[in-house]
Amino acid sequence: MKIQNILLPAAFLVALGSSSTTAAAQDRYMTRTGHIAFHSATSVERIEADNHKVTSVWDATSGAIEFAVLIKAFEFEKALMQEHFNENYMESNTFPKAAFKGKLTGITAEQVKQPGRYDVIVEGELTIHGVTKPMKSKGTVVVDASGAVKASSAFAVKPEDHGIKIPGMVRKNIAEEIQVQVSLDYQKM
Numbered sequence: 423m424k425i426q427n428i429l430l431p432a433a434f435l436v437a438l439g440s441s442s443t444t445a446a447a448q449d450r451y452m453t454r455t456g457h458i459a460f461h462s463a464t465s466v467e468r469i470e471a472d473n474h475k476v477t478s479v480w481d482a483t484s485g486a487i488e489f490a491v492l493i494k495a496f497e498f499e500k501a502l503m504q505e506h507f508n509e510n511y512m513e514s515n516t517f518p519k520a521a522f523k524g525k526l527t528g529i530t531a532e533q534v535k536q537p538g539r540y541d542v543i544v545e546g547e548l549t550i551h552g553v554t555k556p557m558k559s560k561g562t563v564v565v566d567a568s569g570a571v572k573a574s575s576a577f578a579v580k581p582e583d584h585g586i587k588i589p590g591m592v593r594k595n596i597a598e599e600i601q602v603q604v605s606l607d608y609q610k611m
Contacts, residue, residue: 450480452478452608456477458604480573486526487526487546488521488524494508511587524545526561535565539562542560544559548579560575573604574603578602580599
């Protein structure tokens with residue numbers, strides 16, 4: 423009888439815990455096919471690259487958001503640009519990924535369940551080339567009538583802030599600030 427008195431409340435707590443975990447999981451979204459594009463434009467050269475293999479998880483209840491991107495997955499129009507990007511600037515073998523970890527504010531878990539466009543703020547730490555810096559940017563979350571959730575943001579990054587060295591002979595070819603655009607089509611977890 424004593425064992426039953428212990429097991430029954432324990433079973434209740436486990437069931438309660440799993441139902442709250444299930445509820446929390448319903449407010450989590452993820453993607454493995456997010457898109458990050460960057461471009462650098464100067465009077466000498468225009469450089470653009472795209473990466474469609476961005477992984478991201480967003481917890482709409484807490485606002486916590488993370489994403490990771492493999493540097494070698496950036497695709498350039500010219501193979502030589504891609505090679506220089508990976509070998510000379512980003513040192514992709516040493517620093518294989520970039521990551522962001524932070525918080526998205528301006529939308530609640532309840533609002534994500536209703537169609538609408540929400541202006542948000544994304545704030546956290548951006549790690550590129552092994553260097554972590556604080557980052558804050560405006561963004562947008564759009565929920566369509568079918569419940570699809572799309573998040574986007576744009577911001578600028580200075581290569582020097584992340585220890586990326588640009589040789590003097592090509593400094594004129596690369597913008598001082600690289601424009602970055604992030605687009606994430608989330609699915610419920």
